[in-house]
């Protein structure tokens with residue numbers, strides 16, 4: 001830690017405990033000194049009063065001090081200084097005065113422990129000046145004797161400062177100067193104790209830099225270190241003083257926000273991201289629930305982070321309320337009972353205004369919690385090994401329904417199905433897809449598997465091989481959420497991709513940012529050159545629709561064209577559109 005900084009260990013709780021201890025021992029020491037004095041009782045009454053008031057003050061600090069803001073401790077130390085100096089002046093004889101004066105060492109120790117260096121020096125200097133002046137006013141203590149007491153106190157404060165800094169550095173990350181994992185755990189347990197006593201809200205967040213590995217690999221470790229340092233600095237500045245920001249390891253940071261409920265914490269974390277827009281970040285936030293342990297809280301923050309990352313990175317997610325272990329059991333039961341359903345969202349050809357395809361989206365209504373976001377339960381399924389079952393269930397259900405629609409109405413739409421990273425890295429996945437297609441009678445050539453680019457890590461050769469195998473079966477491969485991560489052009493070249501799906505966060509900006517519109521134009525142009533189709537996702541407004549048409553983007557998907565719905569509803573909508581078309585013709 002920086003030598004001038006406030007020692008990390010000096011939290012309000014620790015300061016109040018330390019200060020209360022010093023008050024109690026100081027009060028007792030003065031009482032003893034008073035008892036030992038050989039003067040009439042009246043002469044000792046004032047000093048005894050001061051000693052008793054110090055004992056009472058100790059009780060007050062112990063009871064309420066942990067809730068005081070930092071400035072309150074300056075006042076408490078100043079008050080103690082005044083009491084000690086008054087005691088020195090009022091002491092009945094020179095030995096008692098010296099004994100009381102020695103209590104200045106308590107003040108010096110507290111200041112060196114609590115405050116930044118300039119303020120610690122200020123407090124110590126004030127206490128020593130007060131002590132020396134008090135002894136001089138008495139006139140019965142020689143100046144050299146007073147100075148020797150000063151020297152002793154000064155020595156103690158120098159040693160205390162050194163030891164405190166040394167102890168604090170064990171909890172520091174040397175690169176960023178933030179608290180390390182160990183310090184974070186300590187702070188977390190300490191705050192948990194306060195929270196469980198006061199019922200105040202508290203939130204925890206895990207923040208993870210996106211593609212940090214790529215920076216390290218392509219620009220070197222120095223560049224990586226610079227990024228970590230500058231991110232830490234920018235965030236530190238933007239956070240309230242009560243927040244605990246720690247480097248949790250690698251490119252992951254952890255944050256504790258006492259006093260903030262989940263939604264407020266989410267907003268704050270999103271502001272942090274805006275502080276450093278050039279570095280992508282995903283984060284998971286969880287609010288502490290009554291009766292929850294520190295480990296449970298962090299597990300939920302971790303799960304929310306995982307959800308954020310797997311729904312395309314660059315996002316912040318607020319974790320669900322109760323522990324997800326229930327969610328795992330409930331999801332398993334729902335899969336057994338066939339309670340996970342599939343909705344379909346139309347994909348429109350913007351040149352012909354016809355619906356040419358649909359995307360299958362899993363839906364699950366939890367018996368108590370209601371509709372659960374797929375981003376959340378897909379993450380749960382991934383983490384707990386349920387993904388093969390969930391994925392196969394959605395694929396089978398979607399293909400079966402599409403086949404039935406074709407048999408009943410003659411309609412044949414292309415079917416997009418989302419695939420998770422877990423599924424792709426399973427060598428048996430392609431075979432399972434082949435089986436499902438055979439059993440449902442749905443053609444491979446009308447099927448598109450949507451994979452997010454971040455999931456197809458170039459290092460995972462199984463995933464790449466699986467994609468080639470599926471392509472060989474006739475399926476189309478779409479890159480989902482394109483434009484959110486480090487969309488790498490070389491990867492487009494090596495993967496057997498036919499379609500780019502532009503992420504909705506990108507589409508949301510095309511009507512307001514001319515730069516984004518220009519980027520969109522180049523992406524569409526590049527895709528055409530490469531022979532790829534482009535689907536714009538999350539089209540919500542007529543302006544976006546007009547912009548996309550002007551640029552020549554061929555396909556669109558979004559609420560403007562239709563929300564995800566049961567296949568029967570989508571089909572009914574298509575029938576109505578056909579009728580309207582026939583009427584106009």
Ligand code: C2E
Pocket residue numbers: 311345360361362373374375378391394418419420450480481504537538539540557558559560564
């Ligand atoms: P995704 O693949 O990017 O799916 C598109 C998401 O955008 C869907 O969210 C859809 O409801 C939403 N959306 C569509 N149009 C609009 C619009 O105009 N505005 C806005 N704001 N949103 C729109 P949903 O259904 O919540 O799914 C979230 C994610 O969960 C999906 O993102 C996908 O990654 C994952 N997911 C859903 N079903 C499955 C599944 O069966 N398997 C796997 N592996 N992942 C799935």
Ligand code: CA
Pocket residue numbers: 359418450480
């Ligand atoms: Ca998708």
Ligand code: CA
Pocket residue numbers: 480481501503504537
């Ligand atoms: Ca998408």
